[in-house]
Amino acid sequence: MMRCIVIDDELLVRELLEDNIRQIPFLQLIKTCKNAMEAMEVMQHEQVDLIFLDIQMPRLNGLQFLRSLPQPPMVILVTAYEQYAMEGFELQVADYLLKPFSFERFLRACNHAYELFRLQHKAADVPKDFFVYVEYVQVKIVVADIEYIEGLRDYIKIYLSSSTKPVLTRMTIKAIEEKLPPPAFIRTHKSFLVAARKITAVKRDLVMIGNKEIPVSEFYKENVTRMLNLSKD
Structure with missing residues (x-):
């Protein structure tokens, strides 16, 4: 199970992501946040495995927020601006969802993130002779x-x-x-x-x-x- 949060300043997008997340059996929604500062507070008290992160937000945008994290969890960028794709992947995000996106595209991004999550957790398992x-x-x-x-x-x-x-x-x-x-x-x-x-x-x-x-x-x-x-x- 991946514990996730949503960070987006648009109410309709937050509601859409909440609804989509509830349909994915391996995702557990911990919190939806209107901005990066709210998310920082959540992450001080909760384990977060995956962030659905908007880019264009007031005060601190999504990429600035991501760069500020010393050990960021997995991130799926959710944005209306495709020009940030290269910078996003340089920050090693799991996927880049361009608004508006279909549920099928959302599911594909989540499946990819979950596969990476499972691989990372297996990294500690050393095969025996x-x-x-x-x-x-x-x-x-x-x-x-x-x-x-x-x-x-x-x-x-x-x-x-x-x-x-x-x-x-x-x-x-x-x-x-x-x-x-x-x-x-x-x-x-x-x-x-x-x-x-x-x-x-x-x-x-x-x-x-x-x-x-x-x-x-x-x-x-x-x-x-x-x-x-x-x-x-």
């Missing part, structure tokens, strides 16, 4: 040693920093992905799972681990983009 069978022998896999994993139907190859030869074991890539959740490991392709911290470069259709190239398919490109955004936090 595990054992796999290799020719009837159980071999320990140290998670920190994994560079990437390649799926081959019912088998996987686990490529390690400490070995030139991958570990081949009978397991599906879906099963290993459940052991190694994001953001520590990201899926770049239906057949590849990559240790995010081992990535040294990102190209259009590839990620690099040193001189090794791992493909990025169109379907999984958003995973790589999300990883890059999280690494800026």
